[in-house]
Amino acid sequence: MSYVTSNQPTGTPTWIELDVPVAETERAKEFYGALFDWEFAVGAPGAGQYTVCLLRGHAVAGLRPVTTGPALGHWRVYIATDDCDSTAKRVLDAGGTLIESPAEVGDRGRAALAVDPVGAEFGLWQGRGRIGSGIVNEPGSLVRNDLTTPDPATARAFYPAVFDYTLDGDDGQPDTDFTFLRRPDGHEIGGIMGVPQGAPSAWGTCFEVADADAAVARAVAAGGTAGAPSDMVHARLAEITDPFGNTFVVGERPGAGES
Template sequence: MSHVTRNQPAGTPTWTDLDVPDVGRAKEFYGALFGWEFEPGENVYTLCRLRGRAVAGFRHVPASDSPATALPGLWCVYFATDDSEATAKRIADAGGTLTRGPVEIADQGLLSLATDPSGSRFGLWEGRALVGCETVNEPGSLLRNDLTSPDPGPAREFYPAVFDFTMDGNDDLPGADFTFLRRPDGHEIGGILGDPEAPSAAWQTLFEVADTDAAVERAVAAGGTAETPSDTIYVRMAKITDPFGNTFQVGARLVNKP
């Protein structure tokens, strides 16, 4: 497990949140699945906590039949930055689009939303009172983010240009079009997977669980749906869809794997 008490280095996935049409129903589902606690009330933005530490957020967005305002269907990953304005400029220079911000979120920090050249959505977080996820890499918290794209080339140019990432392949996956993304200090922050069958480019969110099969059972009992768990080289994983149609993955680390 990892408890985070200060801002992460620039380019690190540091926060994740989800647009939901019904915060109360979201609390019921994700509380049953992950054991999260929540800030009181039905606010526009709700912090999700694991044993008192912030791990995610819900943003209330009314459901709509209009495609222009439809919920995105995925958790949004936010990358740490220590200079929102400078990173926003690098996003634009690299061919991305800033769609919101930077905007002050009370005393919590500065938030920005953007899309990369292939249309994948992500955010920036410049932490102040809230450094981002205060717990990661333990059951009930964020474990990993990877970008899946039918055409990974633009993403492999964009993210190194914005965050100074380096890239290298994965010898454990010789048949996959996969590249690690690493910060300048060598720390792996995620990866980019080329998948010709992917419907569009998107960042995928993986939450850690202690037992994938048990998590699937909890998700279904709470009103979601799930695919049959399967073993990858690192984790036993399953794709879950919440009651609103948002998708994400859960995974339990396999014994004797790093």
């Protein structure tokens, strides 16, 4: 099992959360509980109350209550850092902006929200009481985050400047503009995909599932919409939109659905 028991190295996607209107929190719990077999717990007191999504009792994601402002339209990714303030300064020095400056989140950690130079939002997380997702890379949990943007060159300059990533092209897909992002130790943490001009820049989230076709059926039955699953090089993927208009991807590893 892919349990995480300590803070991830700086530059690793470590937590995901979804902005949910306060009045829709229970509906969101119904949808994602049906899709991923999650359970839920109150993560912090206050208006609306932050909801922690649990897989076998381990925190894997969060539902952030919101009352105003535009919907993000997708899950927000937080990238691990061992010094939130220092990394936030690197964001600014590299041409990004801060929506929320570094601040304590109770005893759970220190966080900031940023926007990169191509307009994609992401968070920074310096874990303490909560290290981030306690389970990854298995059904019902985070498996991957990739940035899609019509300006990949700018993104390829920004993220190495902030997180010391190295870049690798994808020789296996010569017809796509895709760049792997790797930590200094060589570990792949995601990638940057160039998309046509006019498309919004955003970090996407992929959840692992045991059976992509079954996940699509569950999502539709729970009130979402979905595209047909398709077989890619490394997984069988499908895009799902939840009842509130947020999109994400589910992925089934080759052979995962076989008995």
